[in-house]
Amino acid sequence: MPSKQKTIKEEDVVRIFGRANSINVQKAMWMIGELGLEHERVDVGLQFGINDTPEYLTKNPNGLVPTLEDGDVIVWESHSIVRYLADKFGADTHWWPNDVVGRAHAGQWMDWYASRLHAPMTTIFWNVVRHPPEKRDPDAVVAATADAEKMWAILDTQLSSKDFIGGAAPSVGDIPVGCAIHRWNAMDFDKPAFANIDAWYARLSDRITYQDHVMLPLS
Numbered sequence: 001m002p003s004k005q006k007t008i009k010e011e012d013v014v015r016i017f018g019r020a021n022s023i024n025v026q027k028a029m030w031m032i033g034e035l036g037l038e039h040e041r042v043d044v045g046l047q048f049g050i051n052d053t054p055e056y057l058t059k060n061p062n063g064l065v066p067t068l069e070d071g072d073v074i075v076w077e078s079h080s081i082v083r084y085l086a087d088k089f090g091a092d093t094h095w096w097p098n099d100v101v102g103r104a105h106a107g108q109w110m111d112w113y114a115s116r117l118h119a120p121m122t123t124i125f126w127n128v129v130r131h132p133p134e135k136r137d138p139d140a141v142v143a144a145t146a147d148a149e150k151m152w153a154i155l156d157t158q159l160s161s162k163d164f165i166g167g168a169a170p171s172v173g174d175i176p177v178g179c180a181i182h183r184w185n186a187m188d189f190d191k192p193a194f195a196n197i198d199a200w201y202a203r204l205s206d207r208i209t210y211q212d213h214v215m216l217p218l219s
């Protein structure tokens, strides 16, 4: 009797280059987890190095993580990786809205995260978590918190009538902001609370893949 177990061929495995504590890597890994893809993650970046090697730079000339390798296809930029994965492997799921308006709105919230929320969140993260205590700037945290608060308030309004960013089920639009809200909640600093965002975060926290790839200790 031939074995019923599926043989995993090298080309069936998607590979992510990037360390697990990077928010941008977490976006890709959460998507991979939700789509149930066979995958391998290779530690790259910060203490692991590799991202400045000629071999890595041929894959991703920015020298940043994450980079996706899917057979001969290379994709960098975390949001593009998330959209590629959802489009290729999740087109029949709620992760990749099946209508042009749904996809536009999901993309809008991904771009909005990058253009409006990422900068203040990065300032807070470095000054609360990653910088050594003597290098932390509390005033920068206060200023960035005020900026981030305005942005979270926009998202809170969006979530006042919806369980997830686009409606009743999560989509790619939830992924960047979903990764950011875990950091916001897990970091220890003075911050405002948002009722609709709290309820959405509780919904995300119920997902095993979110626990596995996003709800990691901050470092």
Ligand SMILES: N[C@@H](CCC(=O)N[C@@H](CS)C(=O)NCC(=O)O)C(=O)O
Pocket: 022, 023, 024, 025, 044, 045, 046, 051, 063, 064, 065, 066, 076, 077, 078, 079
């Ligand atoms: N816009 C890029 C940003 C990528 C990025 O800045 N990655 C950071 C980690 S979050 C990085 O590679 N830092 C250098 C390192 O880890 O060594 C994306 O979304 O993928």
